[in-house]
Every structure is written in structure tokens, then in C-alpha cells.
Amino acid sequence: MDSRNKLSSIENTAPTDNPHNLNNWQVLSPIAILYFGVSVFKHLFSNIIFLIPAIAVSYKSILEHPFIWLPGILFALALLSVFAFISFKVYRYRLTDDNIEIRSGIFNKKHLNLPFSRVQNVKIEQPIYYRFSGHACLKLDTAGSAKNEAKLIAIKLDYAQQLKSQIQQHGQNSEALNKQQHPTADSNEFQSESAPNNATQEIVLNRRKLSDLVIHGITSNRIWIFLGGLAPFYDRIFNYIGEGLTSLGINLTELFSLQSHSILEVALYALSFTMLIMLLLVSFSVIGAIISFYGYTLNKLADKYIRRSGLFTKHEVSMSLSRLQMVVQKQDWLDVLLKRINLYFEQSSSFGKNLDSSASSSKIIVPSIKPQESQALIDDAYPENSLKVLVINNEFEAISKRFIFRNIVYIFMPVWLIGLSFTLLNGKLTLALLASILFVTLCGLVVLRWKRWGIARDKNFVYLRKGLVGVDYYCFPIYKLQQIQFKQNLLMKRRLLATVKFVLASGSLKIPMINEKLAYELIDQGLYQVESSQKSWM
Amino acid sequence: MSESNFSNPIVTIEQLPTISKLEQQPLSAKYAPINRVINLSLILIVCFIASFIYLQPFVDLPAGLQNFLPFFTWAVALLGALFTWFIYAGDRVKSYSLRDLDLHYSSGLFFRKVVSQPITRIQHMELKRGPIDRKIGIAKLQVFSAGGEMHTFEIPGLPLEIAQQIRQFILQHKDVVKHG
Structure with missing residues (x-):
């Protein structure tokens, strides 16, 4: 069943000499030329942005000489299409049972060899111009740098889906090897996993309507x-x-x-x-x-979260639950007013070096959901978490009031005093008034900031609260920690305060000026859980 | 490394080992003095170049630069001496500690900092030695976790054989072998 599907899709994607031999190098569908062209164009365009001011200044004189720019643009377009065509011509890929190889590049020849077991993350992207021909682009992330990403540029969408589940199955099989020693428990617990047809087993966790967007x-x-x-x-x-x-x-x-x-x-x-x-x-x-x-859905398939969205280019990001490092619940001031929450499922940051929160990044964001939906999703990911109880009972431990004192007296006060004396000496009363108003506002913000800081923990999780006008909650399992830092200056030492920095694979989190004893407890408990649990962070 | 480094019994949460009572090991005795010599010579070189430009008879300098240079030289010399002393004092309090399951590195004179790195989360290691390090037989141990390059755990100025021993200890550690 599996192999027949594969063969038919190969006939769809590319005419090969011998379709029965899977080990042959295969070429892409010609629609890939469009993809190469567009990606080169995008690349050029991101550089052209720096030229825009120059063009804007001289655009009149440019417009007056069409015999210069018209051939220029035509030549550039011709070059672009030749480049795209050659890129398409030199691109070859080859699939074996547990391995993918890609050869590409015109000047810089690249030969990429990626075993399926090293694939961290599978993404399916469908740009708008692929939608008519039913093609898609399959991206495979490795744990290494973002440059090591493998891209299968134009394959049929259903083949991409099939390949994706094959690759992910491969990862699961190697992980689940020791689980299979207890087949009875396994079949009871992981029924959805053992079912052969995965496509029907997806559970929709969340959808976003247009109004939400x-x-x-x-x-x-x-x-x-x-x-x-x-x-x-x-x-x-x-x-x-x-x-x-x-x-x-x-x-x-x-x-x-x-x-x-x-x-x-x-x-x-x-x-x-x-x-x-x-x-x-x-x-x-x-x-x-x-x-x-557009068309946002968050699905769950066995232990995998799958996010699909996009109006023009359809993105599909999937992340297995074990890769999840931290859940972040963010609320800006406007979100607080509208009672909406942005929920982030964060995974290792090396997968998505780009920090944008748009659809293409590999972290899973659930935009503008209602509080109870957010809580349901967090409970789904971390069933044992007690965030809700902590928030309702306000059991977060506040940081020291010295935080207010330090920021105001050591940072804002000197600046304000200098500004005040300068303006008053020069007789500029309005400026002095403005500076004072600014100072008072900043002091108010410092107090707000202090009020938001908070930390709580239970047996398995650490919860952090921070924000200014809005409020953000961070929740991570303690055993996911990579490193912990304890910081304390002499002034803090005298008052038995300390700052703790938690380093996770998705980034670091800091809680300033907590009780020294609590800081030591957090670090000791953290080290204990990491070292005794024997659970992998991935 | 003494035998006591390797005992790190974990029984219950109440009896957890705490990082507030770490057995601190000093860095190589050569590390702080050699750092001081390097810093002082850098400052001397800058001062020397500035004085050379000031005193040389070949090129006429702009008047502003000519007036500025002595001031610059003195400022570099004074601030440099001050900072060198600070760095030296800071270097002397740097220490590390190795337990059965984690590594710790403490530093800072006014801003104390203790970094704790569980061995089970280590991805890979590097032993770095510049020309001066090679000359006097010290090494810098860098330990990388998935926390990213910003959070590389680093112990400078280790005696070479101890650095190699720590490296071997981590490489043969049961947690690394299992998850590697």
C-alpha cells in the first residue's frame, strides 16, 4: 500500500527512467522554476529595500529615460528566469528508506544528506502559485543551525503529507523501541498511534475565526x-x-x-x-x-501538535509534545481590555532563528484566544500544571520591594535631577515640568513592573509572571532546564536577595531580586530534577 | 581532583545537595598574574604609541590632536591601571566546582555569579588554548548546552591536566554516554 502510493506519486512528480528503482536521483516538477524565480526575486528585493531612498530621490530623472531602465529591467528579468531554470535543472533529490539526499546549487554545489532520525521538525508550505497544480514544499529542520535545513521544493501535496508521516513515524519508531517491551500497555495507551491511517485521527484543538484574527x-x-x-x-x-x-x-x-x-x-x-x-x-x-x-487550525495527532494557517502561502508546522520547552501566555494592555490571550508553544530556538511571530516561524502561536481556551490548551499540553489555581489564588511570590527603590533611586532619579537642574538653571520651566511628569510616569511604571513580577513552583513546573501593563505567564517543566545561573551583587547580598536565570533550549528567563533562600531552593530543586529524572529535553 | 569531588549522593529532596555549600576549587595559580601582565602590556603599548605620535618630529599634527594626546595617554594609563587591578582582583576570586552530576563556575567581585551546568544537558565541549596558554600550560574549557551560544558554560585558566581530566570525566559520564 505504502510503496504503491510512493511510486504513483513519483510518476506524478517527475518522469524517471526507471520508476521502480527508488534509489534513483529524481528531478522536481517544472513548477519549481517558479519557486526558484520567486525566492531569488524575494532575496533581491530584500536587498533592494536599501536602495529605495536613492531610487525615490532620483525617480523623476529615471522615469524620463525609459530607454535605459526598460532594457535594464528586461535584462534583469531574463537573468532571473535563466537562473531559476538552471537552479531547477541542477536540483536532484533521492530518497531511501531512512535517508534523504539533495544536490543543488549552480555556483556553490551543495550535497545534503539527512537521515530521517535526525529530523527535528517537518514543515509543509504551500505558496499560492502551487495551489493550482497541487504541489507543496516540504521543509525538514535538523537540530543544527538553520542553514542545515533541507527543502524538497516541488512535490505533490499528498506525497508531501505521506512523506511527512513516514519521516515522523521513523522518529517515533526509534524513540518507542524500549516502549515496545510492554506491548499490552502500549496498545492501551497509544491506540491512536498504532492506527495505520493517521489522517483521520487528528483532533482539532482550536480554530480561529476571521473575527478573532x-x-x-x-x-x-x-x-x-x-x-x-x-x-x-x-x-x-x-x-x-x-x-x-x-x-x-x-x-x-x-x-x-x-x-x-x-x-x-x-x-x-x-x-x-x-x-x-x-x-x-x-x-x-x-x-x-x-x-x-487565515484558516488557522491547531490539531493534535497522537503526541503531535500541528498548526496550519495562511491566506496566500499555506504553512503547516508540526511539533511533537516532547519537543515543547515552554508555554507562554501573553497579554498586552489591549489584550487585557479585550480579555484575549496570545499563547505560544515554544520549542528549541535553533529551529526558528528568525524571531518573527508570523506564520513561517516554527514556534506554534495561537493568536487571540479566550482565557478558558488558553487554559484548556495548556492543560492539554501539561496535564499536571496548576497555573489556573495559582492565578486565581494569586499564589505567586512577589519580588522584593527593593526593586522599586533600586530602579527609581539609582537609575531614574539621577537622570531626572540632572535634567531638572539644567532646565531650571536655564529658566525653562515647561521643560522642567515635562521632565518631572515623565519621571513620575516612569516611577509609576516601575511600580507596575514590580507588581507584575512573580514566581511560583510546584512539583514539576516553574511558573513566572511578568509584564508592565499587560501580563505574561511563563510555564516550563523543571526537567527541561539546560543551565541555571545565580546572580547577586554585594548590595543584594546584604539584604539576602538574589537573581536567578533559567536557561532553556527555547531561551532564557530571569527573575530578579527574590529571596536568597528561595533562589537556592529553586536552583537545587532544578538541578535535582534535571539530574534525577533522566528524561531527555528533546 | 580530590576524591571528595565525586561524592554527590542524592537521597531525598530534603537532603538535596545545595549549591550554597559548594567545595570551591581555585583556578590555576598562573591565570590571574598572566592576565595582569597581558592587560598591563596592552595598556603600555597604547600609551607608547600615543606618546610616539606626540613626540615624533616627522609629521605636523593638527593642533587639537596635539593638545588632546597627553591627556589621552594619562587617561589610558590611569584608567588602565585601575581596571587591570579590578580584573586581577576579579580573576583571583574565580573558582569552579565539580560534582558527580553537575559543573559550577563562580565569578565576580561585586556582582557574584554562579553558573550551574548539569552534565546530562551537555551537547559538546571545547578545550581552547591560545599561544600564551600553551606556553604556561593552562586551558579554557567551554561546555555547550542547547541553551544557545549566549549561555556557553566556560571555565578559563584551568591547569591543562585538570582541564583534560574534567573533559574525560564528562565524556565518560554515564548521562552523556546514554543521551549522547
Whole structure:
């Protein structure tokens, strides 16, 4: 059954001389040319961004000489397509029962050899231009660096699915070797695993509706990054908008001038104008969220979590429960108001070096869910966790009040005093007032920050709470720790305080200025659990 | 390594070994002095170059630079001496500790820091020796875990044979052999 499927899909993907021999090098479907072209274009485009200011400055003179840029662009496109075609021509892959080999590269020849047992993570990606032909791109991550990623660029979607389950089965088989010594217990516990057809066994844990994504777009502040990127063009953009509005019969300078309108009117205009711009920016963010997370589903298959989403390019990320390092529950201030939560299932950070929270990263994010849904998902991943009880009873241990004192007296106070004396000496009272207001606000924020810090633990987990206006919860099993650091300066030592840093494969977490005794207990308990449990962190 | 390093009995949580009572082993006696010599010579070289530029008769320097150079030289000399002393004092309190199941490294004069690395989480190790290290027979032991490059566990200035012994100890450790 298995082998027949494989053969038929090979005939679909590529005409080989001898389809009965699986060990032959195979070529991709020609649709891969498009993929190579697009990826080269994307690569070029990310570099062109640095050229945009230069182009923007001289675009008029460029436009006046079409005989220069038109052939230039045509030549570049021709080069691109030749490059894509050659890339396609030199790409070969070969599959054996437990191994994948890929040969690629035009100038830098690359020969990649990856045993299935080393594969950490399987991703299926379907760009929009593959959707008509039913192809997909299969990405295999290894535990090593992000560069060691293997990509099967254009294979049929069902073949990709089949290959994925084959690879994952391979990983499971080697892991479950010692489990099979107790076949009765195994078959009772892992019924879904032993079932031959995995596709029907997936349980849907969560779906995101369009309305949820809209909320996610509003609450996630990705727009500020966008604004930062636009900063060099503000002047030009505003001039452009101004000209556009003038041509429509609206004169901004006249609209906002106090000579012809009352203050109230101008204020209303300004308010509505800002609202309009904000609305525009928020809608960008919403569009971004919808592109990333459209059709979001989080499924569970045996001990694997599978996330699928994407409007144009469909992403599929799967992660086995044993690879999960930490669960993070994040709430921004806007999330707090709307009672929504972003939940992150974090795995080893070497799998997804890119820190973006978009659809392509390999950490699993569940965007803007309701608190009870979040708790249900956490309970599903870590059945023994007591986060809910801890949050309800507020059993988190607060950090020392010295935290407030230290930050205000040693950091903000000197800066404020210097600023104050300078402004007062120069007789700038408004500036002094502004500085003082800023100082008071910062002090308030420090107090808020202090209030959010908290740590709790039970037999198997450490829970951390932090945040500013919003509040984030971190929860990790103690045996997943990689390293623990104890930090204490002389001032803290006098007051029996210490800072503890937990290092996990997904990143590090710090809790500042807790009781020295608690710090030692945390470290000793952590080391004890890591060393006595004998459980692998992977 | 003394015999006592290898006893790390774990019975119950109440009787857990605690890192507040570690048996600290000092680094090589040559480490702190050689670091001081290296730092001092670097400062001397910078001062020497600055004075050479100031005193040389070949090229006319801009007036601003000419006035700035003596000040710069003195600042480098004074601050350099101060920092060298700090680093020297800091080097002298660095210590490590090896238990049956984990490694610890303590450092810091004002900002004390103890890093604890369970041996079972070690991915790989490196023994690093620069030219001066080779000359005087010391080595730097680096231990990598999955915590990332930012959190490389590092013990500098170990006597060579002890560094090699620790390396062998970790390589033959039952936890590493099992999970490796």
C-alpha cells in the first residue's frame, strides 16, 4: 500500500527512467522554476529595500529615460528566469528508506544528506502559485543551525503529507523501541498511534475565526515596525497627501488655521484626522494578521501538535509534545481590555532563528484566544500544571520591594535631577515640568513592573509572571532546564536577595531580586530534577 | 581532583545537595598574574604609541590632536591601571566546582555569579588554548548546552591536566554516554 502510493506519486512528480528503482536521483516538477524565480526575486528585493531612498530621490530623472531602465529591467528579468531554470535543472533529490539526499546549487554545489532520525521538525508550505497544480514544499529542520535545513521544493501535496508521516513515524519508531517491551500497555495507551491511517485521527484543538484574527490584528502592535520603516518618507508622504487633498478641494493649512476656524473646530478636525490615520494603520495590521493566520487550525495527532494557517502561502508546522520547552501566555494592555490571550508553544530556538511571530516561524502561536481556551490548551499540553489555581489564588511570590527603590533611586532619579537642574538653571520651566511628569510616569511604571513580577513552583513546573501593563505567564517543566545561573551583587547580598536565570533550549528567563533562600531552593530543586529524572529535553 | 569531588549522593529532596555549600576549587595559580601582565602590556603599548605620535618630529599634527594626546595617554594609563587591578582582583576570586552530576563556575567581585551546568544537558565541549596558554600550560574549557551560544558554560585558566581530566570525566559520564 505504502510503496504503491510512493511510486504513483513519483510518476506524478517527475518522469524517471526507471520508476521502480527508488534509489534513483529524481528531478522536481517544472513548477519549481517558479519557486526558484520567486525566492531569488524575494532575496533581491530584500536587498533592494536599501536602495529605495536613492531610487525615490532620483525617480523623476529615471522615469524620463525609459530607454535605459526598460532594457535594464528586461535584462534583469531574463537573468532571473535563466537562473531559476538552471537552479531547477541542477536540483536532484533521492530518497531511501531512512535517508534523504539533495544536490543543488549552480555556483556553490551543495550535497545534503539527512537521515530521517535526525529530523527535528517537518514543515509543509504551500505558496499560492502551487495551489493550482497541487504541489507543496516540504521543509525538514535538523537540530543544527538553520542553514542545515533541507527543502524538497516541488512535490505533490499528498506525497508531501505521506512523506511527512513516514519521516515522523521513523522518529517515533526509534524513540518507542524500549516502549515496545510492554506491548499490552502500549496498545492501551497509544491506540491512536498504532492506527495505520493517521489522517483521520487528528483532533482539532482550536480554530480561529476571521473575527478573532481581526482582534489579533488590532492588538498586535506590528504596525509600529511598519511606521518605523516608513520614517524616512514621512515628509514626502505628507506632501503627497497634502497635494492630493488640495486637488480634491481640501486645504489642510486652511483647515487647521486658527484664523478662519474656532479652536473646537480645529481640534475636531485634528482628532478625526488622527483617527482616520490610526484606522488606516490598524487596518494594515489586521490585513497582516489575516494573511498570516487565515484558516488557522491547531490539531493534535497522537503526541503531535500541528498548526496550519495562511491566506496566500499555506504553512503547516508540526511539533511533537516532547519537543515543547515552554508555554507562554501573553497579554498586552489591549489584550487585557479585550480579555484575549496570545499563547505560544515554544520549542528549541535553533529551529526558528528568525524571531518573527508570523506564520513561517516554527514556534506554534495561537493568536487571540479566550482565557478558558488558553487554559484548556495548556492543560492539554501539561496535564499536571496548576497555573489556573495559582492565578486565581494569586499564589505567586512577589519580588522584593527593593526593586522599586533600586530602579527609581539609582537609575531614574539621577537622570531626572540632572535634567531638572539644567532646565531650571536655564529658566525653562515647561521643560522642567515635562521632565518631572515623565519621571513620575516612569516611577509609576516601575511600580507596575514590580507588581507584575512573580514566581511560583510546584512539583514539576516553574511558573513566572511578568509584564508592565499587560501580563505574561511563563510555564516550563523543571526537567527541561539546560543551565541555571545565580546572580547577586554585594548590595543584594546584604539584604539576602538574589537573581536567578533559567536557561532553556527555547531561551532564557530571569527573575530578579527574590529571596536568597528561595533562589537556592529553586536552583537545587532544578538541578535535582534535571539530574534525577533522566528524561531527555528533546 | 580530590576524591571528595565525586561524592554527590542524592537521597531525598530534603537532603538535596545545595549549591550554597559548594567545595570551591581555585583556578590555576598562573591565570590571574598572566592576565595582569597581558592587560598591563596592552595598556603600555597604547600609551607608547600615543606618546610616539606626540613626540615624533616627522609629521605636523593638527593642533587639537596635539593638545588632546597627553591627556589621552594619562587617561589610558590611569584608567588602565585601575581596571587591570579590578580584573586581577576579579580573576583571583574565580573558582569552579565539580560534582558527580553537575559543573559550577563562580565569578565576580561585586556582582557574584554562579553558573550551574548539569552534565546530562551537555551537547559538546571545547578545550581552547591560545599561544600564551600553551606556553604556561593552562586551558579554557567551554561546555555547550542547547541553551544557545549566549549561555556557553566556560571555565578559563584551568591547569591543562585538570582541564583534560574534567573533559574525560564528562565524556565518560554515564548521562552523556546514554543521551549522547
